Amino acid sequence: MSSLVQSVDWLAIAPPTLTAVVGLVVLVADLFIGEDKKAVLGWVSVAGLAASALMLLPLLDGDRATFCLTGEAHACSYTADRFTLVIQFLVLGGALLAALLSVTALKDANKELPEGEFWFLLLSSAAGAALLPASRDLATLIVALEVASLPAFALVGIKRGDKKSSEAALKFFLSSVTATAVSLMGVSFVYATTGTLYLTQIADKIQHVDGQFHTLAQTGVVLTLVGFAFKTAAVPFHFWVPDTYVGAPLPIAAYLSVVGKAVGFSGLILVTVVALPSYADVWGPALAALAALTMTVGNVGALRQQATRAYSAVRLLAWSSVGQAGYLLVPIASAGYSKDAGKAVGSTVAYALMYAAVNLGAFAVAALVARTSPLNRISDYRGLYASRPLSALLLGFFLLCLAGLPPGIIGLFAKVTVFSTAVDAGLGWLAVIMAVNVVIALFYYLQWTTLLFRAPEGEPEKHRVPAPLTAAIALTAVLGIALSGAPQLVLRFSATGLF
Numbered sequence: 001m002s003s004l005v006q007s008v009d010w011l012a013i014a015p016p017t018l019t020a021v022v023g024l025v026v027l028v029a030d031l032f033i034g035e036d037k038k039a040v041l042g043w044v045s046v047a048g049l050a051a052s053a054l055m056l057l058p059l060l061d062g063d064r065a066t067f068c069l070t071g072e073a074h075a076c077s078y079t080a081d082r083f084t085l086v087i088q089f090l091v092l093g094g095a096l097l098a099a100l101l102s103v104t105a106l107k108d109a110n111k112e113l114p115e116g117e118f119w120f121l122l123l124s125s126a127a128g129a130a131l132l133p134a135s136r137d138l139a140t141l142i143v144a145l146e147v148a149s150l151p152a153f154a155l156v157g158i159k160r161g162d163k164k165s166s167e168a169a170l171k172f173f174l175s176s177v178t179a180t181a182v183s184l185m186g187v188s189f190v191y192a193t194t195g196t197l198y199l200t201q202i203a204d205k206i207q208h209v210d211g212q213f214h215t216l217a218q219t220g221v222v223l224t225l226v227g228f229a230f231k232t233a234a235v236p237f238h239f240w241v242p243d244t245y246v247g248a249p250l251p252i253a254a255y256l257s258v259v260g261k262a263v264g265f266s267g268l269i270l271v272t273v274v275a276l277p278s279y280a281d282v283w284g285p286a287l288a289a290l291a292a293l294t295m296t297v298g299n300v301g302a303l304r305q306q307a308t309r310a311y312s313a314v315r316l317l318a319w320s321s322v323g324q325a326g327y328l329l330v331p332i333a334s335a336g337y338s339k340d341a342g343k344a345v346g347s348t349v350a351y352a353l354m355y356a357a358v359n360l361g362a363f364a365v366a367a368l369v370a371r372t373s374p375l376n377r378i379s380d381y382r383g384l385y386a387s388r389p390l391s392a393l394l395l396g397f398f399l400l401c402l403a404g405l406p407p408g409i410i411g412l413f414a415k416v417t418v419f420s421t422a423v424d425a426g427l428g429w430l431a432v433i434m435a436v437n438v439v440i441a442l443f444y445y446l447q448w449t450t451l452l453f454r455a456p457e458g459e460p461e462k463h464r465v466p467a468p469l470t471a472a473i474a475l476t477a478v479l480g481i482a483l484s485g486a487p488q489l490v491l492r493f494s495a496t497g498l499f
Contacts (some may be wrong), residue, residue, distance in 0.1 A: 002046070004172075007184065008067065009064050009065070010183060011055075012078065013133075014055040015053070015055045015059075016052075016088075016127045016130035016243075017127075017130040018048065019092070019095075019127040020122055020123070021048075022045065022047075022049075023120050023122075024117045024120075025044070025048075026041050026045055026123065027116060027117075027120040028435070030117070030120070032069045033116075034388060038115040042099070042103040042106060043103070045099055045354060046099045047228035049123070054437065056085050056092075056314075059085055063079065064079070064080040066078045066080075068105050069296065071448075075196075075200055075201050077139075078135065082090065083269075084134040085134065086349055087132075087266045087352075088130045089132060090258075090259075090353060091130045091259050092130055092261075094258040094259045094262065094360060094374070095129070095255065095374070097154045097260055097359070097364070097456065097476065098252070098258075099119075099305035100469070100471050101250065101364060101468070102118065102119075102249070103253060103468040104466045104468050104469045105250060105316075105367065106148070106325050107466070109116070109159075113249065114479025116135060117138075117300075121154050121155050121158070122151070124147065125148050125149075125150075125152050125155070125255075126144070126148075128147025128148030128149070129144075129147075129148040129260075129393070131144040132263050133262075135270065136198065136199050136274075137197040137198045138187045138197045138224075141271070142184060143189060143261065145180070145227065145228075146180065146262075148259075148260075149231075149421075152252070152255075152256060152260065153173045155249070155255075155342055156169040156247060157169025157170070157247075158249065165247045165248065165249075166247075167243065167387045168246065168247025168248060169226050169247065169248075171240050171243075172240050172244045172245055178229060179226055182227065183223065183224055183227025184225065185259045186220045186223025186224030187220070188193045189219055189220025190202060190217065190221065190224060192216065193213045193216055194195070194209070194217075199274045199275040200274070200351040202275045202276070203276065203277055206278060209273040221282050221283060222286065225271060225286065225287075226265040227267040229264070229266070229374075230310050230446050231260060231261070231264025232261055232328070233261070233263055233264075233294075233321065233325045234290045234291075234325055234326075235290065235294040235298070235322070237295045238294065238297065238298070238325075241321065242301070242318045242319060244318075245315070245318035245321075245382075246311045246314050246318070249273075249372055250314070250363065251468065253314060253317075253318070253363065254360055254364070254489045256365035257318075257321045257359055257360075257363065258355070261429060262352060262356070264347060265328055265332070268287075269348065273332070273341050273342075281299045284336020284337055285333075285336070286331055286334035287332055288330075288334075290329055290333075290447060291333050291430060292433045294322060294326035294329060295325075295326025295327055296326070296437060297322065297323075298319050298320065298321070298439040299319075299320075302319035302320045302322075302444050303442070303444050304445060305319065305376040305378065307377065307379040309450070310377060311376050312379075313376045313377060313378050314366065314376055316378060316448070317359070317366065317442065318361060320402065320441070320444075320445075323441060326434075326437065327418055327434065327437075328351055328418075330347075330418050330421065330422050331346075331348040331418055331421045332344070332345065332348055334347075334425035334427055336455065337425040338425045339420075343421075347359070347421045348418075351414040351415075351417065351418055353483075354401070354410045354411060354413075354483065355414070357400065357479040358397075358401040358402055358408070358411065358476065358480050360476050361394065361396040361398040361477060362395060362399065362402070364469065365391050367389055367472075368388070368473070369381060370463060378448055378451065379451075379453055381395075381448065382452075382470055383452075383455055383457065385452055386456045391473065394473060396449045397480065399445045399448055400445070400449065401480055402438030402441075402445055402483070403445035403446065404441075405442070405445075406480060407484060408484060409485075410483040410484045413488075414483060419434060419435070438448070
């Protein structure tokens with residue numbers, strides 16, 4: 001008989017807990033702070049996210065688990081292993097950089113964005129995103145997914161009186177709720193056939209499901225994956241991405257492109273590799289097909305963007321993020337065919353770390369350009385080198401990293417790692433599709449990069465760059481350049497520890 005009394009390891013749960021507590025503090029403080037001092041809330045939020053990230057350091061000495069059942073079968077709802085810590089670092093680091101971008105965005109918005117609510121929603125979403133990779137039962141996993149998602153809907157539509165923002169939030173909300181409902185039905189099917197919600201117990205019990213429930217179990221597996229496929233922006237669950245990124249405040253688009261993906265991919269990994277390894281013959285081919293479809297649709301969508309169209313820079317980054325999601329799916333699909341699933345999953349984590357650093361850097365430079373060119377067209381970047389040489393060089397570096405070209409060594413390293421994972425798993429056809437897509441992506445990334453160094457059409461505008469924006473660009477640049485200098489560190493750091 002399992003004990004109903006569960007232990008609580010407060011140090012293990014500190015990162016998401018501290019983020020949530022700071023969010024509540026900011027919400028309450030907003031009631032008592034005058035309009036002229038609202039900026040303090042932003043810096044408190046930045047400090048809270050930095051402190052939460054630092055709370056990961058004491059956890060590096062070994063695996064910790066809490067909210068555990070004690071009895072014949074050991075099962076825990078929260079585990080702080082290496083996989084959890086790497087994803088939490090990605091989530092909290094991404095949220096911190098998005099917060100730095102938001103400090104400037106809120107100041108520029110001139111009271112159009114409610115500051116207290118904005119910071120509370122951002123911190124709440126980050127807390128849910130940090131909880132998800134540590135979740136080891138389906139109930140906690142779904143709750144964490146929704147805690148990460150619900151505040152994000154509000155953040156997308158937070159611009160007062162902006163129809164584009166409201167429409168984007170509505171599309172995001174309706175499609176997400178549908179995906180969650182389907183996913184919950186899948187979870188209920190899995191629970192019905194196994195009698196447990198703990199991932200490790202599901203892995204064992206689903207192998208011994210009665211023959212008459214086999215189809216129900218398979219259906220549950222597929223439906224459970226739908227919710228996480230939506231979060232990763234996998235095709236055909238990607239249709240919300242371009243409009244949502246354009247309608248949201250730019251820092252929130254950056255946040256969704258990185259943290260939203262981390263949530264989806266960590267959830268996918270936990271459901272497939274940890275809970276359902278025996279059903280690899282179901283989810284392996286499904287994810288391989290999704291990966292091929294996602295990278296192709298994403299890159300073709302990015303290729304079709306017109307440089308003079310309003311918000312074309314953000315749309316290109318949005319479609320590009322769909323294409324990158326396809327690459328991220330490849331190692332998870334490969335885990336279904338590989339004898340070493342942990343190594344395959346490690347490639348996804350390594351790619352996600354690279355993508356997070358350079359994509360946030362690209363969004364940071366886009367936020368800088370948007371201060372003088374609010375329509376943020378690709379054509380607005382023409383001649384950026386003439387007015388802001390360092391920003392142009394860094395954006396060029398970030399785009400080359402995303403393309404996988406030198407000097408963006410980390411991008412090349414990450415793509416080769418993913419490519420070799422597919423080949424080792426015997427998915428040669430998927431590796432070929434990935435190679436073709438990398439070539440397609442080279443065209444639009446290089447086209448944008450060359451535009452930065454052309455002669456400007458008019459007199460280049462110069463203005464002072466706010467310190468938070470400078471800090472965000474500098475942090476992503478240092479991270480991208482350091483990782484390009486020592487790319488092997490990424491793979492070593494991202495060893496998952498799931499097995």
